Amino acid sequence: MKVKLVTLFSLTIIFSSPSYSQPGGNTPYQFLNLPISARVTALGGNLISVRDNDLNVALHNPSLLTDSMNNNVALSFINYFAGVKYGYAALGKHLKKGGNCSAGLYYLDYGKMKQTDATGDVLGVFGANELSFNLSYAHSVIDSNFSIGVDLKTIYSAMDSYTSLATALDFGATYYNPKTNFGLAAVVKNVGRQWISYRDGNRESLPFEIQLGTSYKLKKFPLRLSIVYQNIEKWDLTYNDPTAPYPRDPATGEIIQENKYKAFGDKLMRHLVIGGEFAITKNLFARVGFNYKRREEFKSGASVGFAGITYGLGLKLYKFHLSYGRANYLLAGATNTVSLSFDINSFYSR
Numbered sequence: 242m243k244v245k246l247v248t249l250f251s252l253t254i255i256f257s258s259p260s261y262s263q264p265g266g267n268t269p270y271q272f273l274n275l276p277i278s279a280r281v282t283a284l285g286g287n288l289i290s291v292r293d294n295d296l297n298v299a300l301h302n303p304s305l306l307t308d309s310m311n312n313n314v315a316l317s318f319i320n321y322f323a324g325v326k327y328g329y330a331a332l333g334k335h336l337k338k339g340g341n342c343s344a345g346l347y348y349l350d351y352g353k354m355k356q357t358d359a360t361g362d363v364l365g366v367f368g369a370n371e372l373s374f375n376l377s378y379a380h381s382v383i384d385s386n387f388s389i390g391v392d393l394k395t396i397y398s399a400m401d402s403y404t405s406l407a408t409a410l411d412f413g414a415t416y417y418n419p420k421t422n423f424g425l426a427a428v429v430k431n432v433g434r435q436w437i438s439y440r441d442g443n444r445e446s447l448p449f450e451i452q453l454g455t456s457y458k459l460k461k462f463p464l465r466l467s468i469v470y471q472n473i474e475k476w477d478l479t480y481n482d483p484t485a486p487y488p489r490d491p492a493t494g495e496i497i498q499e500n501k502y503k504a505f506g507d508k509l510m511r512h513l514v515i516g517g518e519f520a521i522t523k524n525l526f527a528r529v530g531f532n533y534k535r536r537e538e539f540k541s542g543a544s545v546g547f548a549g550i551t552y553g554l555g556l557k558l559y560k561f562h563l564s565y566g567r568a569n570y571l572l573a574g575a576t577n578t579v580s581l582s583f584d585i586n587s588f589y590s591r
Contacts, residue, residue: 268448269405269439270396272349272371273431277301277329278317279580282566283553284516285530287469290424290454292388292417296333297564297580299343299377302428302454303390304413306343306379311335312585315345319578322570324352331375340380347373356401367401379413389414394431400439409433409447422458422465427451450474463520470512471534478511478534511537516551526555528566539570547575560587 276282278297289302296315299305310333318328331345351369358364379390392411398404410433415426431447438444454469472478516530529552536549546569553566564580 268446269398269435270371270373270407270431270448272327272347273373273394273396273409274448274450275319275327275349276566276568276578277319277327277347278315279553279564279566279578280528280555282319282568282576282578283528283530283551283564284467284518284566285469285514285532285551286535286568287452287471287514288454288456288467288516289413289428289452289469290415290417290426290456290467291465292415292424295562296331296343296582299333299379300329300331300345300375302413302415302426303343303377303392303411304379304388304415304426306333306341306377306388306390308335308341310341310343313582314585315580315582317578317580319576321576322574326350326352340378342379343375343377345375345377347375369400371398372396386418387414387416394433398439403439404437405435405439406437407433407435407447422460424454424456426454428454465518467516467518469514471514472512477508479508480538507537510534518555524557528553528555532568535568535570546571553578560584 276286277300280295280297281288281301287301288298289305291298292305292307294307294309294313296306296310296313297317299307299310300315313333315331315333316328318326320326327347327349329345329347331343333341333343335341349371353366353368356364356367374395375392377390377392379388381388390413392413394409394411396407396409398406409431411431412429413426415424417424428451430450430452432449433447435444435447450471451473452469452471453473454467456465456467458465511534514530514532516528519527521527530550532549532551534549536545539548548569548571551566551568553564555562555564560583562582564578566578566580567575568578569575
């Protein structure tokens, strides 16, 4: 029986018992952690500290919403592995009584798959999809350089006849100084509860995470650097394969002890997402990123290839901002993301 690999992985996550030992593999709704814009994809998969009136970035940190995003529209489409597709659409608004908000819809469609019985006989087909409707709000406090925000998510998931419903909150805080082009942000993601579980009596945890990010745009060179420290709530993100043999010295046969400094560096790097954005012209941008954790997790034996390396372009064309991002996961392929954003107000004469 041929079944899409990514669907089997998702179903395994859904029907496993909740645990915090391995982030990203024991809670449902993992689509909430996928990069949702081409710009973010190209910069390593995460960006939370750049406030430059880009609604696409504000979707990763609600406190990045600004007044200038009023009537801005952000759209994105991602062609994922094995025919899986996901994307989003969002609209930003400025509130006259103060603050800014946005509404967005995320979706992920696993496509159609064969439904079989225990002997492999085909009974029909079934589908699987997940949705999240988001409402975000942000407000400046103390001065215009510091802002806080919150994002309310209503999450729905359907896997064949199994469905679930949950709500979650993201909290964000950002300090950004436009004079020095320095940004610092913190985000707490997916604080919430599953109200309807896939199976009665099996309520599961949400993919909770804490992130800290910083960015800096060089004064005399058109380059912005960004770093995000992910999964602050857990230090060790490595996966220990219980079936993997211990490395042994070929001469003595003794188990080789891991270098503690190398182990520390490996665990630290698994938290970091590094990105760089270079302004070729005022309307054309080149982007590159590196995700060490992704690179380590998708190693294939001794071969690594381009896993963990991301890149893309951004183009301002007429009244539209177009972005393309490519993220390398496996030796055999990568994901492609296309994003479009524009200001509705720009189409009306003032």
